[in-house]
Amino acid sequence: MAEISRDTLLWIYERMRLIRCFEDKVAELFAQGLLPGFVHLYAGEEAIAVGVCAHLTDRDYITSTHRGHGHCIAKGVDINAMMAELFGKATGACKGKGGSMHIADVSKGMLGANGIVGGGGPLACGSGLTAKVTGSDSVTACFFGDGAAEQGTMHEAMNLAAIWKLPVIFVCENNLYAESTPWFYHCAARDIADRGVAYNMPGILVDGTDVFAVYEAAGEAIARARRGEGPTLIEARAFRYYGHFQGDPLTYRTPEEEEEYRRRDPLDQFRRRVLERNLLTADELDAIDARAREAVEAAVRFAQASPYPAPEECLTDVYVKYP
Amino acid sequence: MSAVGIIANPASGKDIRRLVAQASVFDNNEKVNIIRRTLRALDALGVRRVLIMPDTAGLGLRALDGLRLSLDARIIEMPVYGDARDSTRAARIMAEAGVACIVTVGGDGTNRAAARGAGDVPLIPVSTGTNNVFPVMVEGTVAGLAAGVIAAGLVPADAVTYRTKRLELYVDGELIDVALVDIATSRDLFVGSRALWDPGRLREAVLAQARPGTVGLAAVGGCLTTLSPRNTHGLYLRLGAGGRQVLAPIAPGLVVPVGILEHRLLEAGEEVHLDPGNCTVALDGEREVEVGLQQTVAVRLTTAGPRVVDIEAALAEATRRGAFDLAWEAPDGPSGGC
Ligand SMILES: Cc1ncc(C[n+]2csc(CCOP(=O)(O)OP(=O)(O)O)c2C)c(N)n1
Ligand SMILES: [Mg+2]
Numbered sequence: 125m126a127e128i129s130r131d132t133l134l135w136i137y138e139r140m141r142l143i144r145c146f147e148d149k150v151a152e153l154f155a156q157g158l159l160p161g162f163v164h165l166y167a168g169e170e171a172i173a174v175g176v177c178a179h180l181t182d183r184d185y186i187t188s189t190h191r192g193h194g195h196c197i198a199k200g201v202d203i204n205a206m207m208a209e210l211f212g213k214a215t216g217a218c219k220g221k222g223g224s225m226h227i228a229d230v231s232k233g234m235l236g237a238n239g240i241v242g243g244g245g246p247l248a249c250g251s252g253l254t255a256k257v258t259g260s261d262s263v264t265a266c267f268f269g270d271g272a273a274e275q276g277t278m279h280e281a282m283n284l285a286a287i288w289k290l291p292v293i294f295v296c297e298n299n300l301y302a303e304s305t306p307w308f309y310h311c312a313a314r315d316i317a318d319r320g321v322a323y324n325m326p327g328i329l330v331d332g333t334d335v336f337a338v339y340e341a342a343g344e345a346i347a348r349a350r351r352g353e354g355p356t357l358i359e360a361r362a363f364r365y366y367g368h369f370q371g372d373p374l375t376y377r378t379p380e381e382e383e384e385y386r387r388r389d390p391l392d393q394f395r396r397r398v399l400e401r402n403l404l405t406a407d408e409l410d411a412i413d414a415r416a417r418e419a420v421e422a423a424v425r426f427a428q429a430s431p432y433p434a435p436e437e438c439l440t441d442v443y444v445k446y447p
Numbered sequence: 448m449s450a451v452g453i454i455a456n457p458a459s460g461k462d463i464r465r466l467v468a469q470a471s472v473f474d475n476n477e478k479v480n481i482i483r484r485t486l487r488a489l490d491a492l493g494v495r496r497v498l499i500m501p502d503t504a505g506l507g508l509r510a511l512d513g514l515r516l517s518l519d520a521r522i523i524e525m526p527v528y529g530d531a532r533d534s535t536r537a538a539r540i541m542a543e544a545g546v547a548c549i550v551t552v553g554g555d556g557t558n559r560a561a562a563r564g565a566g567d568v569p570l571i572p573v574s575t576g577t578n579n580v581f582p583v584m585v586e587g588t589v590a591g592l593a594a595g596v597i598a599a600g601l602v603p604a605d606a607v608t609y610r611t612k613r614l615e616l617y618v619d620g621e622l623i624d625v626a627l628v629d630i631a632t633s634r635d636l637f638v639g640s641r642a643l644w645d646p647g648r649l650r651e652a653v654l655a656q657a658r659p660g661t662v663g664l665a666a667v668g669g670c671l672t673t674l675s676p677r678n679t680h681g682l683y684l685r686l687g688a689g690g691r692q693v694l695a696p697i698a699p700g701l702v703v704p705v706g707i708l709e710h711r712l713l714e715a716g717e718e719v720h721l722d723p724g725n726c727t728v729a730l731d732g733e734r735e736v737e738v739g740l741q742q743t744v745a746v747r748l749t750t751a752g753p754r755v756v757d758i759e760a761a762l763a764e765a766t767r768r769g770a771f772d773l774a775w776e777a778p779d780g781p782s783g784g785c
Contacts, residue, residue: 315475317461318472334638336637337640339639340637341463401737401739402740
C-alpha cells in the first residue's frame with residue numbers, strides 16, 4: 125500500500141463526516157416534509173466514494189447514481205449548492221430544476237446523479253473516450269449499484285470500455301439490496317466482481333466499509349487506467365443505513381443485520397484505526413466533526429434563505445437551442 | 448458411515464492480486480461446480496450425509512439446486528457474516544456433528560479460518576487459485592472420492608492424514624491469530640486490500656513451509672531451503688536490501704529480486720520476537736493485523752496445525768483395499784461399492 129499522507133487522512137475523514145452529516149440532516153428535513161421530490165441516502169457507504177475520489181482531481185470525472193449525494197461531496201461539489209438543489213432553490217447546483225437525482229457540477233468533474241439505474245455506464249464511456257481521443261490523462265470513475273449491475277447498459281459499457289481500453293474504473297457499490305431485492309437473488313454470477321474476467325478486465329472484491337481497502341484498490345486501478353492499460357471492475361461491499369428511499373419501512377432487513385452494519389461503520393472504523401496508530405489526534409477529528417455539522421447547518425440556512433427560481437425561468441437550460 | 452462437511456468460501460480468489468499481479472480468476476459459479484462434483488463423488492461412494500456451510504453468495508444452495516442425489520445434503524443453520532467467522536463457526540459445528548472430514552474450497556485464508564474450528568477433524572483443502580500454498584490444486588471429484596473413502600470407513604483416516612504446522616501470532620503477549628504457512632510484518636500502516644506483492648515493504652517473516660514450486664513467501668524460503676508441511680522445522684527471514692538476493696515468485700506473474708539479510712531454521716515450539724513498531728502483520732500472505740508503535744509482536748512455531756488428508760495416499764490405499772473394485776465384497780456383505 126502506498127504511503128498515505130497526513131493531509132490525505134484528514135481529507136478522507138472530513139469528506140466522510142461531511143457526507144454522514146449531510147445525509148442525516150437530509151433524512152431529518154425530509155421527515156419534516158421540507159424537501160420536495162425523493163431522496164436516496166448514502167450513509168454507510170461513505171468509504172467507497174471517498175476512497176475512490178481521494179485519487180481524483182477536478183480534471184477527472186465521475187458518473188453517479190440515484191444515491192448520489194456522497195459522490196458529489198467526495199468529488200468536491202459545494203454543499204450549499206447541493207442543499208439548495210434539494211430545496212428546489214434558484215441557487216441550487218442545477219438552479220433548482222434537478223433535485224436530488226440530478227445534481228451535477230461539470231466544473232468539478234461530477235457528471236450528474238442519475239435517476240436511470242445503470243445510466244452512468246454509457247456516460248462514463250463517453251467521458252473515457254473523450255480523454256482517449258484528446259490525449260488527456262483524465263480518468264473516469266463510474267459508480268453503480270448492485271441492481272444496476274444487472275442492467276444491459278452496464279454490460280454494454282463494460283464491454284465497450286474493455287475493447288477500447290478506456291480510462292474508466294467501474295465501481296460497483298454492492299450494498300446488498302436493489303430496493304428490497306437481495307443481491308444473491310438478482311445476481312446469477314454469485315459475485316459481481318466475477319464478471320470482470322468475461323470483459324477481459326481485472327475484477328476484484330474489496331471491503332467497502334474500509335476506506336483504506338478502497339483507497340488502495342482504487343489507487344491501483346486508476347493508475348492502471350492513466351497508464352492506458354484499460355478499465356478495472358471493483359466490487360465494493362457496504363451497507364446502506366437508511367431505507368432504499370426515505371419512507372421505506374425496511375421490512376426485508378433483520379435487526380441482526382443492522383447490528384452487523386453498525387459494528388463495521390466506516391467512520392468509527394477509520395477513527396479507531398488512526399487513533400490507535402497515533403496518526404491523528406482525537407482533538408483533530410472532533411474539530412472536523414464540529415465543522416462538518418456546522419457546514420451542513422449553514423447549507424440548510426443558505427438553502428432556506430435562497431429564492432425559488434422565477435416562473436419565467438421554467439424552460440431555461442431545459443432544451444438545447446438550435447440556430 | 449460418517450458424514451462429510453463442505454466449506455466453500457465465496458470471497459476467495461478475487462483480491463487485488465488480479466489487478467497488481469496476474470493472479471488466477473476463480474469465479475463463484477466454478478466453486479458451485481466443485482461442490483457439485485464433490486457431492487456426486489460422495490454420493491457414488493454411498494456417503495449418507497453431508498453438511499454444507501451457508502454463505503453470502505449461496506454457493507451451497509446453488510450447488511444443490513437441481514442436483515439429484517441419494518445422500519442427504521444439508522446447509523447448516525447458522526448466522527452468516529460474510530467473513531472468516533463463517534468458516535470457523537461452520538467447521539466447529541461440523542466437528543461437533545462428528546463429520547469424518549471437511550472439504551474446504553478456497554485459499555490459505557479459508558483453511559486458516561476452518562482450522563480454527565475443525566479441531567482434530569482432517570481437512571481436504573481444495574485450492575481456488577494459483578497463489579495458495581496450503582490447499583492443493585485438485586479436481587473436486589477427486590477430493591470428493593478421498594473424503595468418501597474416509598467417511599465410508601474404506602480407509603482408516605489416521606493412515607492417510609498428517610498433522611501440519613501452525614504459526615501463532617502474539618501481540619503484546621496475547622494470542623491474536625494463527626497462520627498455516629507464513630507470518631510476515633510489512634511496513635504498510637493499514638491492512639488495506641490485504642494482499643502482499645511488494646517485497647520492498649516486507650520486514651521479517653516466519654515460515655512454516657519453504658518450497659520451490661509455490662508462489663509467495665514460501666517460495667522465497669524455497670530459494671534457501673526446503674521445508675515440507677510434514678517437516679517440523681520453520682524458517683525465519685529478515686528481509687531487506689544490502690545482503691543476499693534471490694529471485695522468487697512473490698505473486699502470480701511477479702518474479703522479482705527479494706533481498707534477504709538473515710535467515711535461520713526454527714525448531715518446533717520456538718518463539719521469535721519480531722521488531723516492534725508501526726506495521727501490519729500478514730498471515731498466509733494477507734495483511735490482517737495492524738500493530739501500533741508501542742506494541743510487541745511474537746510468532747511461535749508449533750506442530751499443532753490442522754490434520755490434512757493426503758488425497759493421493761487415501762485413494763491409493765482405498766484402491767489397494769479394493770474399494771473401487773466393483774467385484775469386491777467384504778466377508779460380511781457389501782460395503783459401499785461404487
Ligand atoms: C432503468 C430503471 N429501472 C428501475 C428504476 C427504479 N429504481 C430506482 S433505484 C432502483 C434500485 C437500484 O438498486 P442498486 O443499483 O443496487 O442501487 P442502490 O439503490 O442499492 O444504491 C430501482 C429499481 C430506475 N430508476 N431506473
Ligand atoms: Mg444496491
